[in-house]
Amino acid sequence: MRTLTLKLVRELLGMKTQALAIAAVVACAVATFVASLGALAAIREARDDAYARYHLADVFARCKRAPRTLLPRIAEIPGVGQVEARVVAEVVIDVPTMKEPATGRLVSIPEYPRPMLNGLHLSHGRWIDAERVDEAIVSEAFALAHHLVPGAKLDAIVNGRRRALRVVGIATAPEYVFAFGGGDIFPDDRRFGVLWMGQRALASTLDMEGAFDDVALTLMPGANEPEVLRKLDTLLAPYGGVGAHGRDKLISHRYLSEELVQLRAQGTWVPALFLAVAAFLLNVVVSRLVQMQRTTIATMRAFGFGKLRIAAHYGAFALVIVTLGAGLGLGLGTWLGRGLVDMYRPWYRFPTLAFRLPTDTVLVAVGISLASALLGAVFAVRQAAELPPAEAMRPEAPARFGRTILERVGLLRLFSVEGRMTLRNLFRRPVRSALALAGLSFAVGIVVVGQFTEDAMAHMLRLQYDDVQRNDAVVAFARPATLDALRSLPAADGTILRTEPARSIPVRLHTGQYAREVTLEGLVPHPRLRRVVDLHGQGHDPPEGAVLLTLWLRDALHVRLGDPVDVEMLDLPRTTVRLRVAGFVDEMVGINAYVGLDTLRRVLGEERSVTTLALALDDRGASALHQALKRAPGIGGVLLREASLASFKKALDQSLGVMRAMQGIFAVVIAFAVVYNTARTAFAERSRELASLRVLGMTRGEVSRILLGELFTLTVVALPLGCVVGKYFTDQISTKFANDLYRLQADVSDRSYLVACVVVSVAALLSSLLVRRRVDRLDLVSVLKARD
Numbered sequence: 160m161r162t163l164t165l166k167l168v169r170e171l172l173g174m175k176t177q178a179l180a181i182a183a184v185v186a187c188a189v190a191t192f193v194a195s196l197g198a199l200a201a202i203r204e205a206r207d208d209a210y211a212r213y214h215l216a217d218v219f220a221r222c223k224r225a226p227r228t229l230l231p232r233i234a235e236i237p238g239v240g241q242v243e244a245r246v247v248a249e250v251v252i253d254v255p256t257m258k259e260p261a262t263g264r265l266v267s268i269p270e271y272p273r274p275m276l277n278g279l280h281l282s283h284g285r286w287i288d289a290e291r292v293d294e295a296i297v298s299e300a301f302a303l304a305h306h307l308v309p310g311a312k313l314d315a316i317v318n319g320r321r322r323a324l325r326v327v328g329i330a331t332a333p334e335y336v337f338a339f340g341g342g343d344i345f346p347d348d349r350r351f352g353v354l355w356m357g358q359r360a361l362a363s364t365l366d367m368e369g370a371f372d373d374v375a376l377t378l379m380p381g382a383n384e385p386e387v388l389r390k391l392d393t394l395l396a397p398y399g400g401v402g403a404h405g406r407d408k409l410i411s412h413r414y415l416s417e418e419l420v421q422l423r424a425q426g427t428w429v430p431a432l433f434l435a436v437a438a439f440l441l442n443v444v445v446s447r448l449v450q451m452q453r454t455t456i457a458t459m460r461a462f463g464f465g466k467l468r469i470a471a472h473y474g475a476f477a478l479v480i481v482t483l484g485a486g487l488g489l490g491l492g493t494w495l496g497r498g499l500v501d502m503y504r505p506w507y508r509f510p511t512l513a514f515r516l517p518t519d520t521v522l523v524a525v526g527i528s529l530a531s532a533l534l535g536a537v538f539a540v541r542q543a544a545e546l547p548p549a550e551a552m553r554p555e556a557p558a559r560f561g562r563t564i565l566e567r568v569g570l571l572r573l574f575s576v577e578g579r580m581t582l583r584n585l586f587r588r589p590v591r592s593a594l595a596l597a598g599l600s601f602a603v604g605i606v607v608v609g610q611f612t613e614d615a616m617a618h619m620l621r622l623q624y625d626d627v628q629r630n631d632a633v634v635a636f637a638r639p640a641t642l643d644a645l646r647s648l649p650a651a652d653g654t655i656l657r658t659e660p661a662r663s664i665p666v667r668l669h670t671g672q673y674a675r676e677v678t679l680e681g682l683v684p685h686p687r688l689r690r691v692v693d694l695h696g697q698g699h700d701p702p703e704g705a706v707l708l709t710l711w712l713r714d715a716l717h718v719r720l721g722d723p724v725d726v727e728m729l730d731l732p733r734t735t736v737r738l739r740v741a742g743f744v745d746e747m748v749g750i751n752a753y754v755g756l757d758t759l760r761r762v763l764g765e766e767r768s769v770t771t772l773a774l775a776l777d778d779r780g781a782s783a784l785h786q787a788l789k790r791a792p793g794i795g796g797v798l799l800r801e802a803s804l805a806s807f808k809k810a811l812d813q814s815l816g817v818m819r820a821m822q823g824i825f826a827v828v829i830a831f832a833v834v835y836n837t838a839r840t841a842f843a844e845r846s847r848e849l850a851s852l853r854v855l856g857m858t859r860g861e862v863s864r865i866l867l868g869e870l871f872t873l874t875v876v877a878l879p880l881g882c883v884v885g886k887y888f889t890d891q892i893s894t895k896f897a898n899d900l901y902r903l904q905a906d907v908s909d910r911s912y913l914v915a916c917v918v919v920s921v922a923a924l925l926s927s928l929l930v931r932r933r934v935d936r937l938d939l940v941s942v943l944k945a946r947d
Contacts, residue, residue, distance in 0.1 A: 174839075181481075183832060185434070193488065202419060208509075221373050222372055225399075240379050243374065257349065263353070268287070271289060277333065284308075296330050302352075312326070334411060338351065347803060347806040384405055401665040421896060436602075456469060484528065485528040489524065495821055599881065602877075603915045608892070620811075631801070635797070637793055640769055664678070882912050
């Protein structure tokens with residue numbers, strides 16, 4: 160066995176560059192698997208721990224105003240465990256360190272610390288004092304963004320009155336692991352925060368003594384959640400209930416769950432692609448090794464080495480390479496996994512979040528790596544074991560060639576001698592050429608996929624902030640207001656260039672047995688500041704007397720153009736109206752329904768009511784308006800387009816940095832591995848032929864052009880094919896990851912295609928230079944020695 164071990168070492172050293180290239184591909188696969196699934200396990204563990212320790216509710220419901228005497232009836236619903244009633248309000252916050260207003264959500268909590276639903280984890284400070292009505296606990300993300308510490312002071316516009324608040328604690332909550340305000344498509348910790356105040360203090364400020372507008376429940380084991388939701392809706396309906404929902408529709412939980420789905424997908428299909436490439440390369444390398452060592456195999460058989468020992472020897476060649484790659488991948492994956500967790504930590508606020516590499520993940524990673532090695536080498540190993548000694552002692556029979564199609568049509572005459580030899584060799588070995596072409600195309604496609612996330616996010620930015628939100632600011636009112644609401648602002652004259660009112664209301668859409676709760680938005684005809692735009696940038700006008708639905712709603716409600724839809728208003732007074740479906744729009748964010756503003760007002764029996772006001776501002780007076788909005792009564796929040804855009808870009812740069820680097824490095828590795836192994840295999844197969852041409856008088860440059868011409872031709876053909884492969888992959892990714900929260904447009908930019916082509920071309924150039932060195936160093940005497 161020592162003899163075979165020495166032989167194995169010599170073979171690995173003789174093919175060290177190819178072996179390292181394949182090991183690098185395996186390392187990329189294992190690293191992606193370990194990093195993604197390790198981060199997935201860390202986030203899931205942190206989520207489950209936070210949900211259990213701080214008692215995240217199972218059911219949530221909002222209403223206008225319900226008496227607390229209703230709580231015993233809610234508790235009597237079969238299957239209900241605990242019941243927690245709260246007061247919640249959206250307010251404007253005046254932060255001393257920020258010129259523009261911020262949006263806050265006030266949530267009531269008990270005056271004394273006790274086990275409660277949706278509890279708080281205090282990271283700094285203390286609980287509120289029952290005797291003080293001005294104390295508040297602030298969400299950790301908002302506090303860090305503004306450098307708030309216990310003792311800091313804030314002003315909030317609550318129920319039309321300015322209220323001075325003192326920060327006494329900083330906390331995280333399982334309900335707001337991923338928190339952002341209404342109108343945002345991404346968390347903005349500077350402009351949105353959650354503040355918890357005492358129950359009596361907040362109820363008094365909002366005129367909600369003895370009442371609540373938000374309730375949370377837990378369910379007993381085996382409870383029928385749909386039935387609980389139905390009965391809870393029935394109880395809250397007279398009090399303006401807007402639809403109870405389970406934890407699965409809690410916005411923070413939804414985004415977190417979708418992120419976990421994407422991590423799992425990334426940790427499975429990306430390694431699968433890389434391991435498929437590694438298996439392909441191993442098959443090529445081991446098969447070529449067996450062909451080159453036919454006489455050696457025959458000699459080994461003659462000296463008594465059995466089939467199993469020979470098969471084990473060549474199988475060990477593949478296993479050593481893959482084991483090396485798996486070991487490197489485990490180390491790299493652990494490092495990348497910690498980086499991923501560090502990237503997620505600012506966005507998902509858990510009490511504890513630390514990367515931990517589960518043992519089962521390590522075992523699965525090593526197992527699938529070894530399986531890919533066996534899969535890649537099994538045919539070559541079987542060929543080595545089954546090769547009869549007598550046949551192996553003879554040189555391999557020359558391949559039988561005929562005239563290629565290019566020769567039959569006379570096109571080869573258009574090329575030089577080197578070009579003819581290159582094309583003949585490609586067409587006379589169609590299987591090898593097709594496999595090499597597939598590998599190169601695959602490398603291009605992988606690079607395209609690596610660029611896709613950045614393209615998708617850039618498209619989302621352009622669409623959301625250039626086509627949808629053309630306003631400078633959106634003012635959200637705490638309650639439906641009139642169009643005259645901003646006339647009292649000191650800076651309104653000359654600062655506000657244009658306004659567009661909108662009225663939104665929660666509704667339940669019914670079509671037969673299907674129903675869905677969404678927000679119905681009433682927009683002005685031909686809106687210019689807040690538009691309805693599909694994924695392709697095409698604008699849609701809100702219809703009068705009919706409803707415009709997103710494609711996601713179309714599929715959920717099983718409706719077609721012209722079908723009637725019953726629209727139940729989940730607000731007081733409760734009304735239901737039947738509207739015809741006027742069209743569909745494939746929006747990027749959310750699942751909304753749209754009607755003309757006049758239609759919605761007519762249904763509601765209102766004349767000039769608005770819930771939001773989109774503003775176009777004069778830049779010179781914007782600062783004064785910001786200050787005025789901080790003092791204006793009745794405003795529940797302000798969304799500033801430029802600030803939101805800057806925050807979104809910053810978040811993308813931070814969150815995509817690790818992913819972009821990982822995908823870029825891995826794409827370069829796989830491109831180089833495929834290109835270099837293709838070139839080295841071609842060189843190994845044709846070294847005798849190339850040496851013969853040298854002896855016949857060809858120069859090194861001419862011989863190199865014959866060999867590298869094949870690589871150049873394959874690369875040129877593979878570039879457009881790889882772009883098609885990459886587009887197919889991105890289409891599949893965008894389809895698989897589409898959900899009712901957001902959709903990614905599979906629009907790959909010309910820049911991404913160019914980057915993919917440049918990466919693979921550079922890899923081909925580097926491989927060509929390395930192979931060219933081998934051509935220049937050909938030992939003509941040893942190569943031309945007789946093999947028989």
